Amino acid sequence: MENVKQRRTIRKYATQDIAPDLLDELLETSCRASTMGNLQLYSVVVTRDKKMKERLAPAHFNQPMVTNAPVVLTFCADFHRTSVWCEERKAVPGYNNFLSFINASTDALLIAQTFCTLAEEKGLGICYLGTTVYNPDLIIETLKLPKLVMPVATVTVGYPAEHPAQPDRLPLEAIMHEEEYHDYTRADIDRLYAYKESLPENDFFVKENNKETLAQVFAEVRYTKKDNESMSETFLNTLKKQGFI
Amino acid sequence: MENVKQRRTIRKYATQDIAPDLLDELLETSCRASTMGNLQLYSVVVTRDKKMKERLAPAHFNQPMVTNAPVVLTFCADFHRTSVWCEERKAVPGYNNFLSFINASTDALLIAQTFCTLAEEKGLGICYLGTTVYNPDLIIETLKLPKLVMPVATVTVGYPAEHPAQPDRLPLEAIMHEEEYHDYTRADIDRLYAYKESLPENDFFVKENNKETLAQVFAEVRYTKKDNESMSETFLNTLKKQGFI
Numbered sequence: 001m002e003n004v005k006q007r008r009t010i011r012k013y014a015t016q017d018i019a020p021d022l023l024d025e026l027l028e029t030s031c032r033a034s035t036m037g038n039l040q041l042y043s044v045v046v047t048r049d050k051k052m053k054e055r056l057a058p059a060h061f062n063q064p065m066v067t068n069a070p071v072v073l074t075f076c077a078d079f080h081r082t083s084v085w086c087e088e089r090k091a092v093p094g095y096n097n098f099l100s101f102i103n104a105s106t107d108a109l110l111i112a113q114t115f116c117t118l119a120e121e122k123g124l125g126i127c128y129l130g131t132t133v134y135n136p137d138l139i140i141e142t143l144k145l146p147k148l149v150m151p152v153a154t155v156t157v158g159y160p161a162e163h164p165a166q167p168d169r170l171p172l173e174a175i176m177h178e179e180e181y182h183d184y185t186r187a188d189i190d191r192l193y194a195y196k197e198s199l200p201e202n203d204f205f206v207k208e209n210n211k212e213t214l215a216q217v218f219a220e221v222r223y224t225k226k227d228n229e230s231m232s233e234t235f236l237n238t239l240k241k242q243g244f245i
Numbered sequence: 246m247e248n249v250k251q252r253r254t255i256r257k258y259a260t261q262d263i264a265p266d267l268l269d270e271l272l273e274t275s276c277r278a279s280t281m282g283n284l285q286l287y288s289v290v291v292t293r294d295k296k297m298k299e300r301l302a303p304a305h306f307n308q309p310m311v312t313n314a315p316v317v318l319t320f321c322a323d324f325h326r327t328s329v330w331c332e333e334r335k336a337v338p339g340y341n342n343f344l345s346f347i348n349a350s351t352d353a354l355l356i357a358q359t360f361c362t363l364a365e366e367k368g369l370g371i372c373y374l375g376t377t378v379y380n381p382d383l384i385i386e387t388l389k390l391p392k393l394v395m396p397v398a399t400v401t402v403g404y405p406a407e408h409p410a411q412p413d414r415l416p417l418e419a420i421m422h423e424e425e426y427h428d429y430t431r432a433d434i435d436r437l438y439a440y441k442e443s444l445p446e447n448d449f450f451v452k453e454n455n456k457e458t459l460a461q462v463f464a465e466v467r468y469t470k471k472d473n474e475s476m477s478e479t480f481l482n483t484l485k486k487q488g489f490i
Contacts, residue, residue, distance in 0.1 A: 024417060080429075089458035094464060109358070175323075
């Protein structure tokens, strides 16, 4: 529990490599995560090669973690392997549909997160890249992912070369609901976001972006309606191309 | 690491309750999981009330864990709270789209899985219910989830009253790819699935279902094309109803 309490995302890594045996043990143990019908609907592509990292980097907006980390892991929702198994065993697979993507994506995220927790316990640092779902096509092409395989998470891993401050979190009350969802009044929002909005780094963030409120930085700069709509279209087109719609 | 290596899903629970302080600590610590832009795009609904469990049970095909566990947690992708925050802070939220569902769903699954790992470390047993995405409407109605909130995972939790055998997993080679995705030949499938197919419990499973192969049990009985297609339609309709499409 203490490891998770103290965790912070690590974006700068020492040059020290990760021993293949340790990486294998971490991934093998992560496979103990819950999985639908014990089908393990995921694949993990391990990138250690410098050139391959450089090819992946643009998909992640060239964030330096991708080329600087000794290991980059791309976790994929994978119904391809299970479908090949079915075909080789006189069974007709029926997994070229949206729900199957959701099921496989869930499996992939559970193993990805288990990996992160275990890696940190072993003294490694990780950065979880949400960019994977923004530019899936380049990742699919680079890693040669076949139909019914979709990248859903990228994790960069290495020994930490920094110890950043731990970011804030909302109070538990903000995310926990007893028996039924309680909606948020204006007073709730004021109370629950007060600490976050009072932090000097967030105040700096607002000023740096010439905005009036922190929420405006998110809605108008970082995660805009226009970008979300455009990336929704890309993602749905890619799901179609990969055979999940 | 050892806890995860030894883990098994627990479906039978002792009557002992989970202390509210422990549950709070587990959920609060789980919030340390990575989250998009530190927005924490999730909510967790805690069900302890017997009647509420009975109302949720049919959504999970009346699996007994739901009514027998002291605590049932429904993890939801939640862009509602963030959108209310934006509206209260002169920002126009743009999260009524598919990509925002994917982002929030990812956040929710990362906290759900972190919770599972931490709960097991504290001696609790969990069962991860994939059924959440099969029947989302009943869950939404029961838990009164507003628009831009979608249930994505249910976890039953309690002190274990059983110690089942640990299920098999595929060899690491089956899910790990070096640099590029390697496709599976017939020989690969034979080798990778040999152990699973050789297990007496799986052999029993095949005979019990009057099938010839284990893959047929999955493709023709447990997770059929017809069910997947019908549930895909339900899920997409619910996403529309919740404002994510």
